[in-house]
Amino acid sequence: MRSLLEAGGKRAPFLRWSALRMAFGMRHLMREWQVGDGREDALADYVLAHACPGDVSDAIRAVDEFCYQRSVMMNVGDEKGLILDTAITRAQPSRLLELGTYCGYSALRAARVMPPGAHLWSIEFAAANAEIARRIWDHAGVADRVTAVVGSLGDGGTTLDCLSNDHGFAEGNLDFVFIDHDKAAYLPDLESLLKRGWLHRGTVVVADNVKIPGAPKYRAYMQAEEGRMWRTTEHPTHVEYQTLLKDLVLESEYLGQP
Ligand SMILES: C[S@@+](CC[C@H](N)C(=O)[O-])C[C@H]1O[C@@H](n2cnc3c(N)ncnc32)[C@H](O)[C@@H]1O
Structure with a gap:
């Protein structure tokens, strides 16, 4: 079959x-x-x-x-990956943050199109997944441009502190965020980044799976803030590696605090 x-x-x-x-x-x-x-x-x-x-x-x-x-995986996949590639190419970010590493596929795509000298930090709370991603990144030759950080932005501040103390995250220096982890954590984790003040006017945030499995609160937030704090493009697309199920990727540009 x-x-x-x-x-x-x-x-x-x-x-x-x-x-x-x-x-x-x-x-x-x-x-x-x-x-x-x-x-x-x-x-x-x-x-x-x-x-x-x-x-x-x-x-x-x-x-x-x-x-x-062989086996379907919950990577962003090739179709939605093109949306991610295009957003990174357009934004030309120096510092990128990913929430949800899994096996490191989207990070490979990011590393391929990031400008020279750029770096991606990818947050993953399953240490076994981070290890698999590192093996793949080493093999692909991108390990010097991508760092997996085992943790979660929702752990009470430990991972956020680690990013600022050990990885140079500071006010206004985060250029690009790819959100692709626990759908219920999309909005609270974005709010944590805003609270730290790391985003700047022009920072681009791309969110996967907004339709399936779905991140309705995140989408409603972006709709409510349209033209105020954010300007969002909704990209209709499909769930990875098939064409039956429709999905939505949101690409949002931060406009600053109103
Ligand atoms: C959809 S997969 C990421 C796919 C990856 N971005 C790609 O396209 O190749 C989601 C990953 O997020 C991780 N994850 C889920 N909730 C998390 C959280 N709150 N913090 C950090 N990682 C989380 C899971 O362990 C899983 O590996």
């Missing part, structure tokens, strides 16, 4: 078995942030075996190939 559904490694217009397997594993996923069948470790093994060392584009290709031909 799988070879029929996933023929040619193209986005299938219907749900795939490995996506259903992921849905069945939802409880495990929400607890451990891994599907529970070893697909995350298998992905790292696959990239190390099939992508040219030091070639970030080939690492991205290998991840997508694995996701089309």
Whole structure:
């Protein structure tokens, strides 16, 4: 059945078995942030075996190939990844922050299009996921431009303090944020960044999965602040690695405090 559904490694217009397997594993996923069948470790093994060392584009290709031909993963994926690439290319950020590393796929995409000298810090509270991402980044040759920080912005200040004390986060020096972690944490974590004063006029914030699984409070906040604190473009798109389910990516430019 799988070879029929996933023929040619193209986005299938219907749900795939490995996506259903992921849905069945939802409880495990929400607890451990891994599907529970070893697909995350298998992905790292696959990239190390099939992508040219030091070639970030080939690492991205290998991840997508694995996701089309073997197991679906909750990466931003190739279709939504293009929206992320374009936003970074337009913004030309020097300091980037990602919330939700998983296996490091979106960070690979960011590293490929970031301007020279830019750096991405990626926050991930599952240490096992951060380790998998580091293996892939090392292999792809981007480890000097991407740092995984194990933690969570909602941990009472520990991770935020770590970012300011150990990684140079300071008033107005954060240029780009990619939000792709716990959907209920999108808005509170953005508010924490605002409270620290790290954003500046022109900082761009991109949020994945605003339709599925959905971040309704985040979307409502951006709608309420349109033209005041934020200017937002909503990008209609699809859930990763298929074309049946629609998703929404929000790209918001910070206008400063009104
Ligand atoms: C959708 S995946 C990220 C996908 C990744 N951005 C990509 O496109 O390759 C979400 C990740 O966020 C992590 N996560 C969930 N809630 C978190 C939180 N509150 N703080 C930090 N990481 C979190 C999960 O462990 C999981 O690895």
